[in-house]
Amino acid sequence: MSPAAARGRVTNRIKALRVGAGLTQQELADRARATRQTILAVEAEKYAPSLELAFRIARVLNAPFEEVFGYVDDG
């Protein structure tokens, strides 16, 4: 398979970390400067956030970036 045809997806552990930190989706959204719907979509892995938002989420969850986000090669 050519590199251009490779498929991957961004995974995350936001929900587990958020619940562990005692935060609601709205609280995480407010602190990460996003909407609740975006946090919901990111948690459900329907939307891959920009690096900027991903770092803000990791910072709010007080966890290293690699612990919050991962990348899976589906191809």
Next chain:
Amino acid sequence: MTRSEQHAWASLAANGLIFFYFQHRMLDGWAVADLAPKQMIWTYVAIVVAVVVFESVIAGVLAARAARAPERVVEDERDQAIQAAANNREHWFIAAAINILVIQLLADLAYPGHVFPRVDLTRPETIFFILFATLFAGHAVKLASVIVAYRR
């Protein structure tokens, strides 16, 4: 529902109402009616005023609702990405529609006996109706794209 999605629903409803009025003024059955130029100008003015009023009211209501919780983010990068994709679809829809009209016009001139459906583009009423209907349809495509993207 995000503010962008609420705006898309409200704007789609307003778009539908205004288009209903527009087609009521312009069509007689499935054909474009014969209209005096002044009638067309007033129809145009009424539509522009209606669009401005509806969009202003929608924006005002949504801004007032957002002002109740000023600490909340009302639009973020995902909303902007959805808007950009929807704008792109609207652009391609209108480009395709205009290309079809141009092909239709050229085919009529070059091959008068062609078998494709005919639209009389020599009448101002038809041109007015088709161009405005294309704008309404393009806007509807954009708003529907926004709504589908949020529901996916």
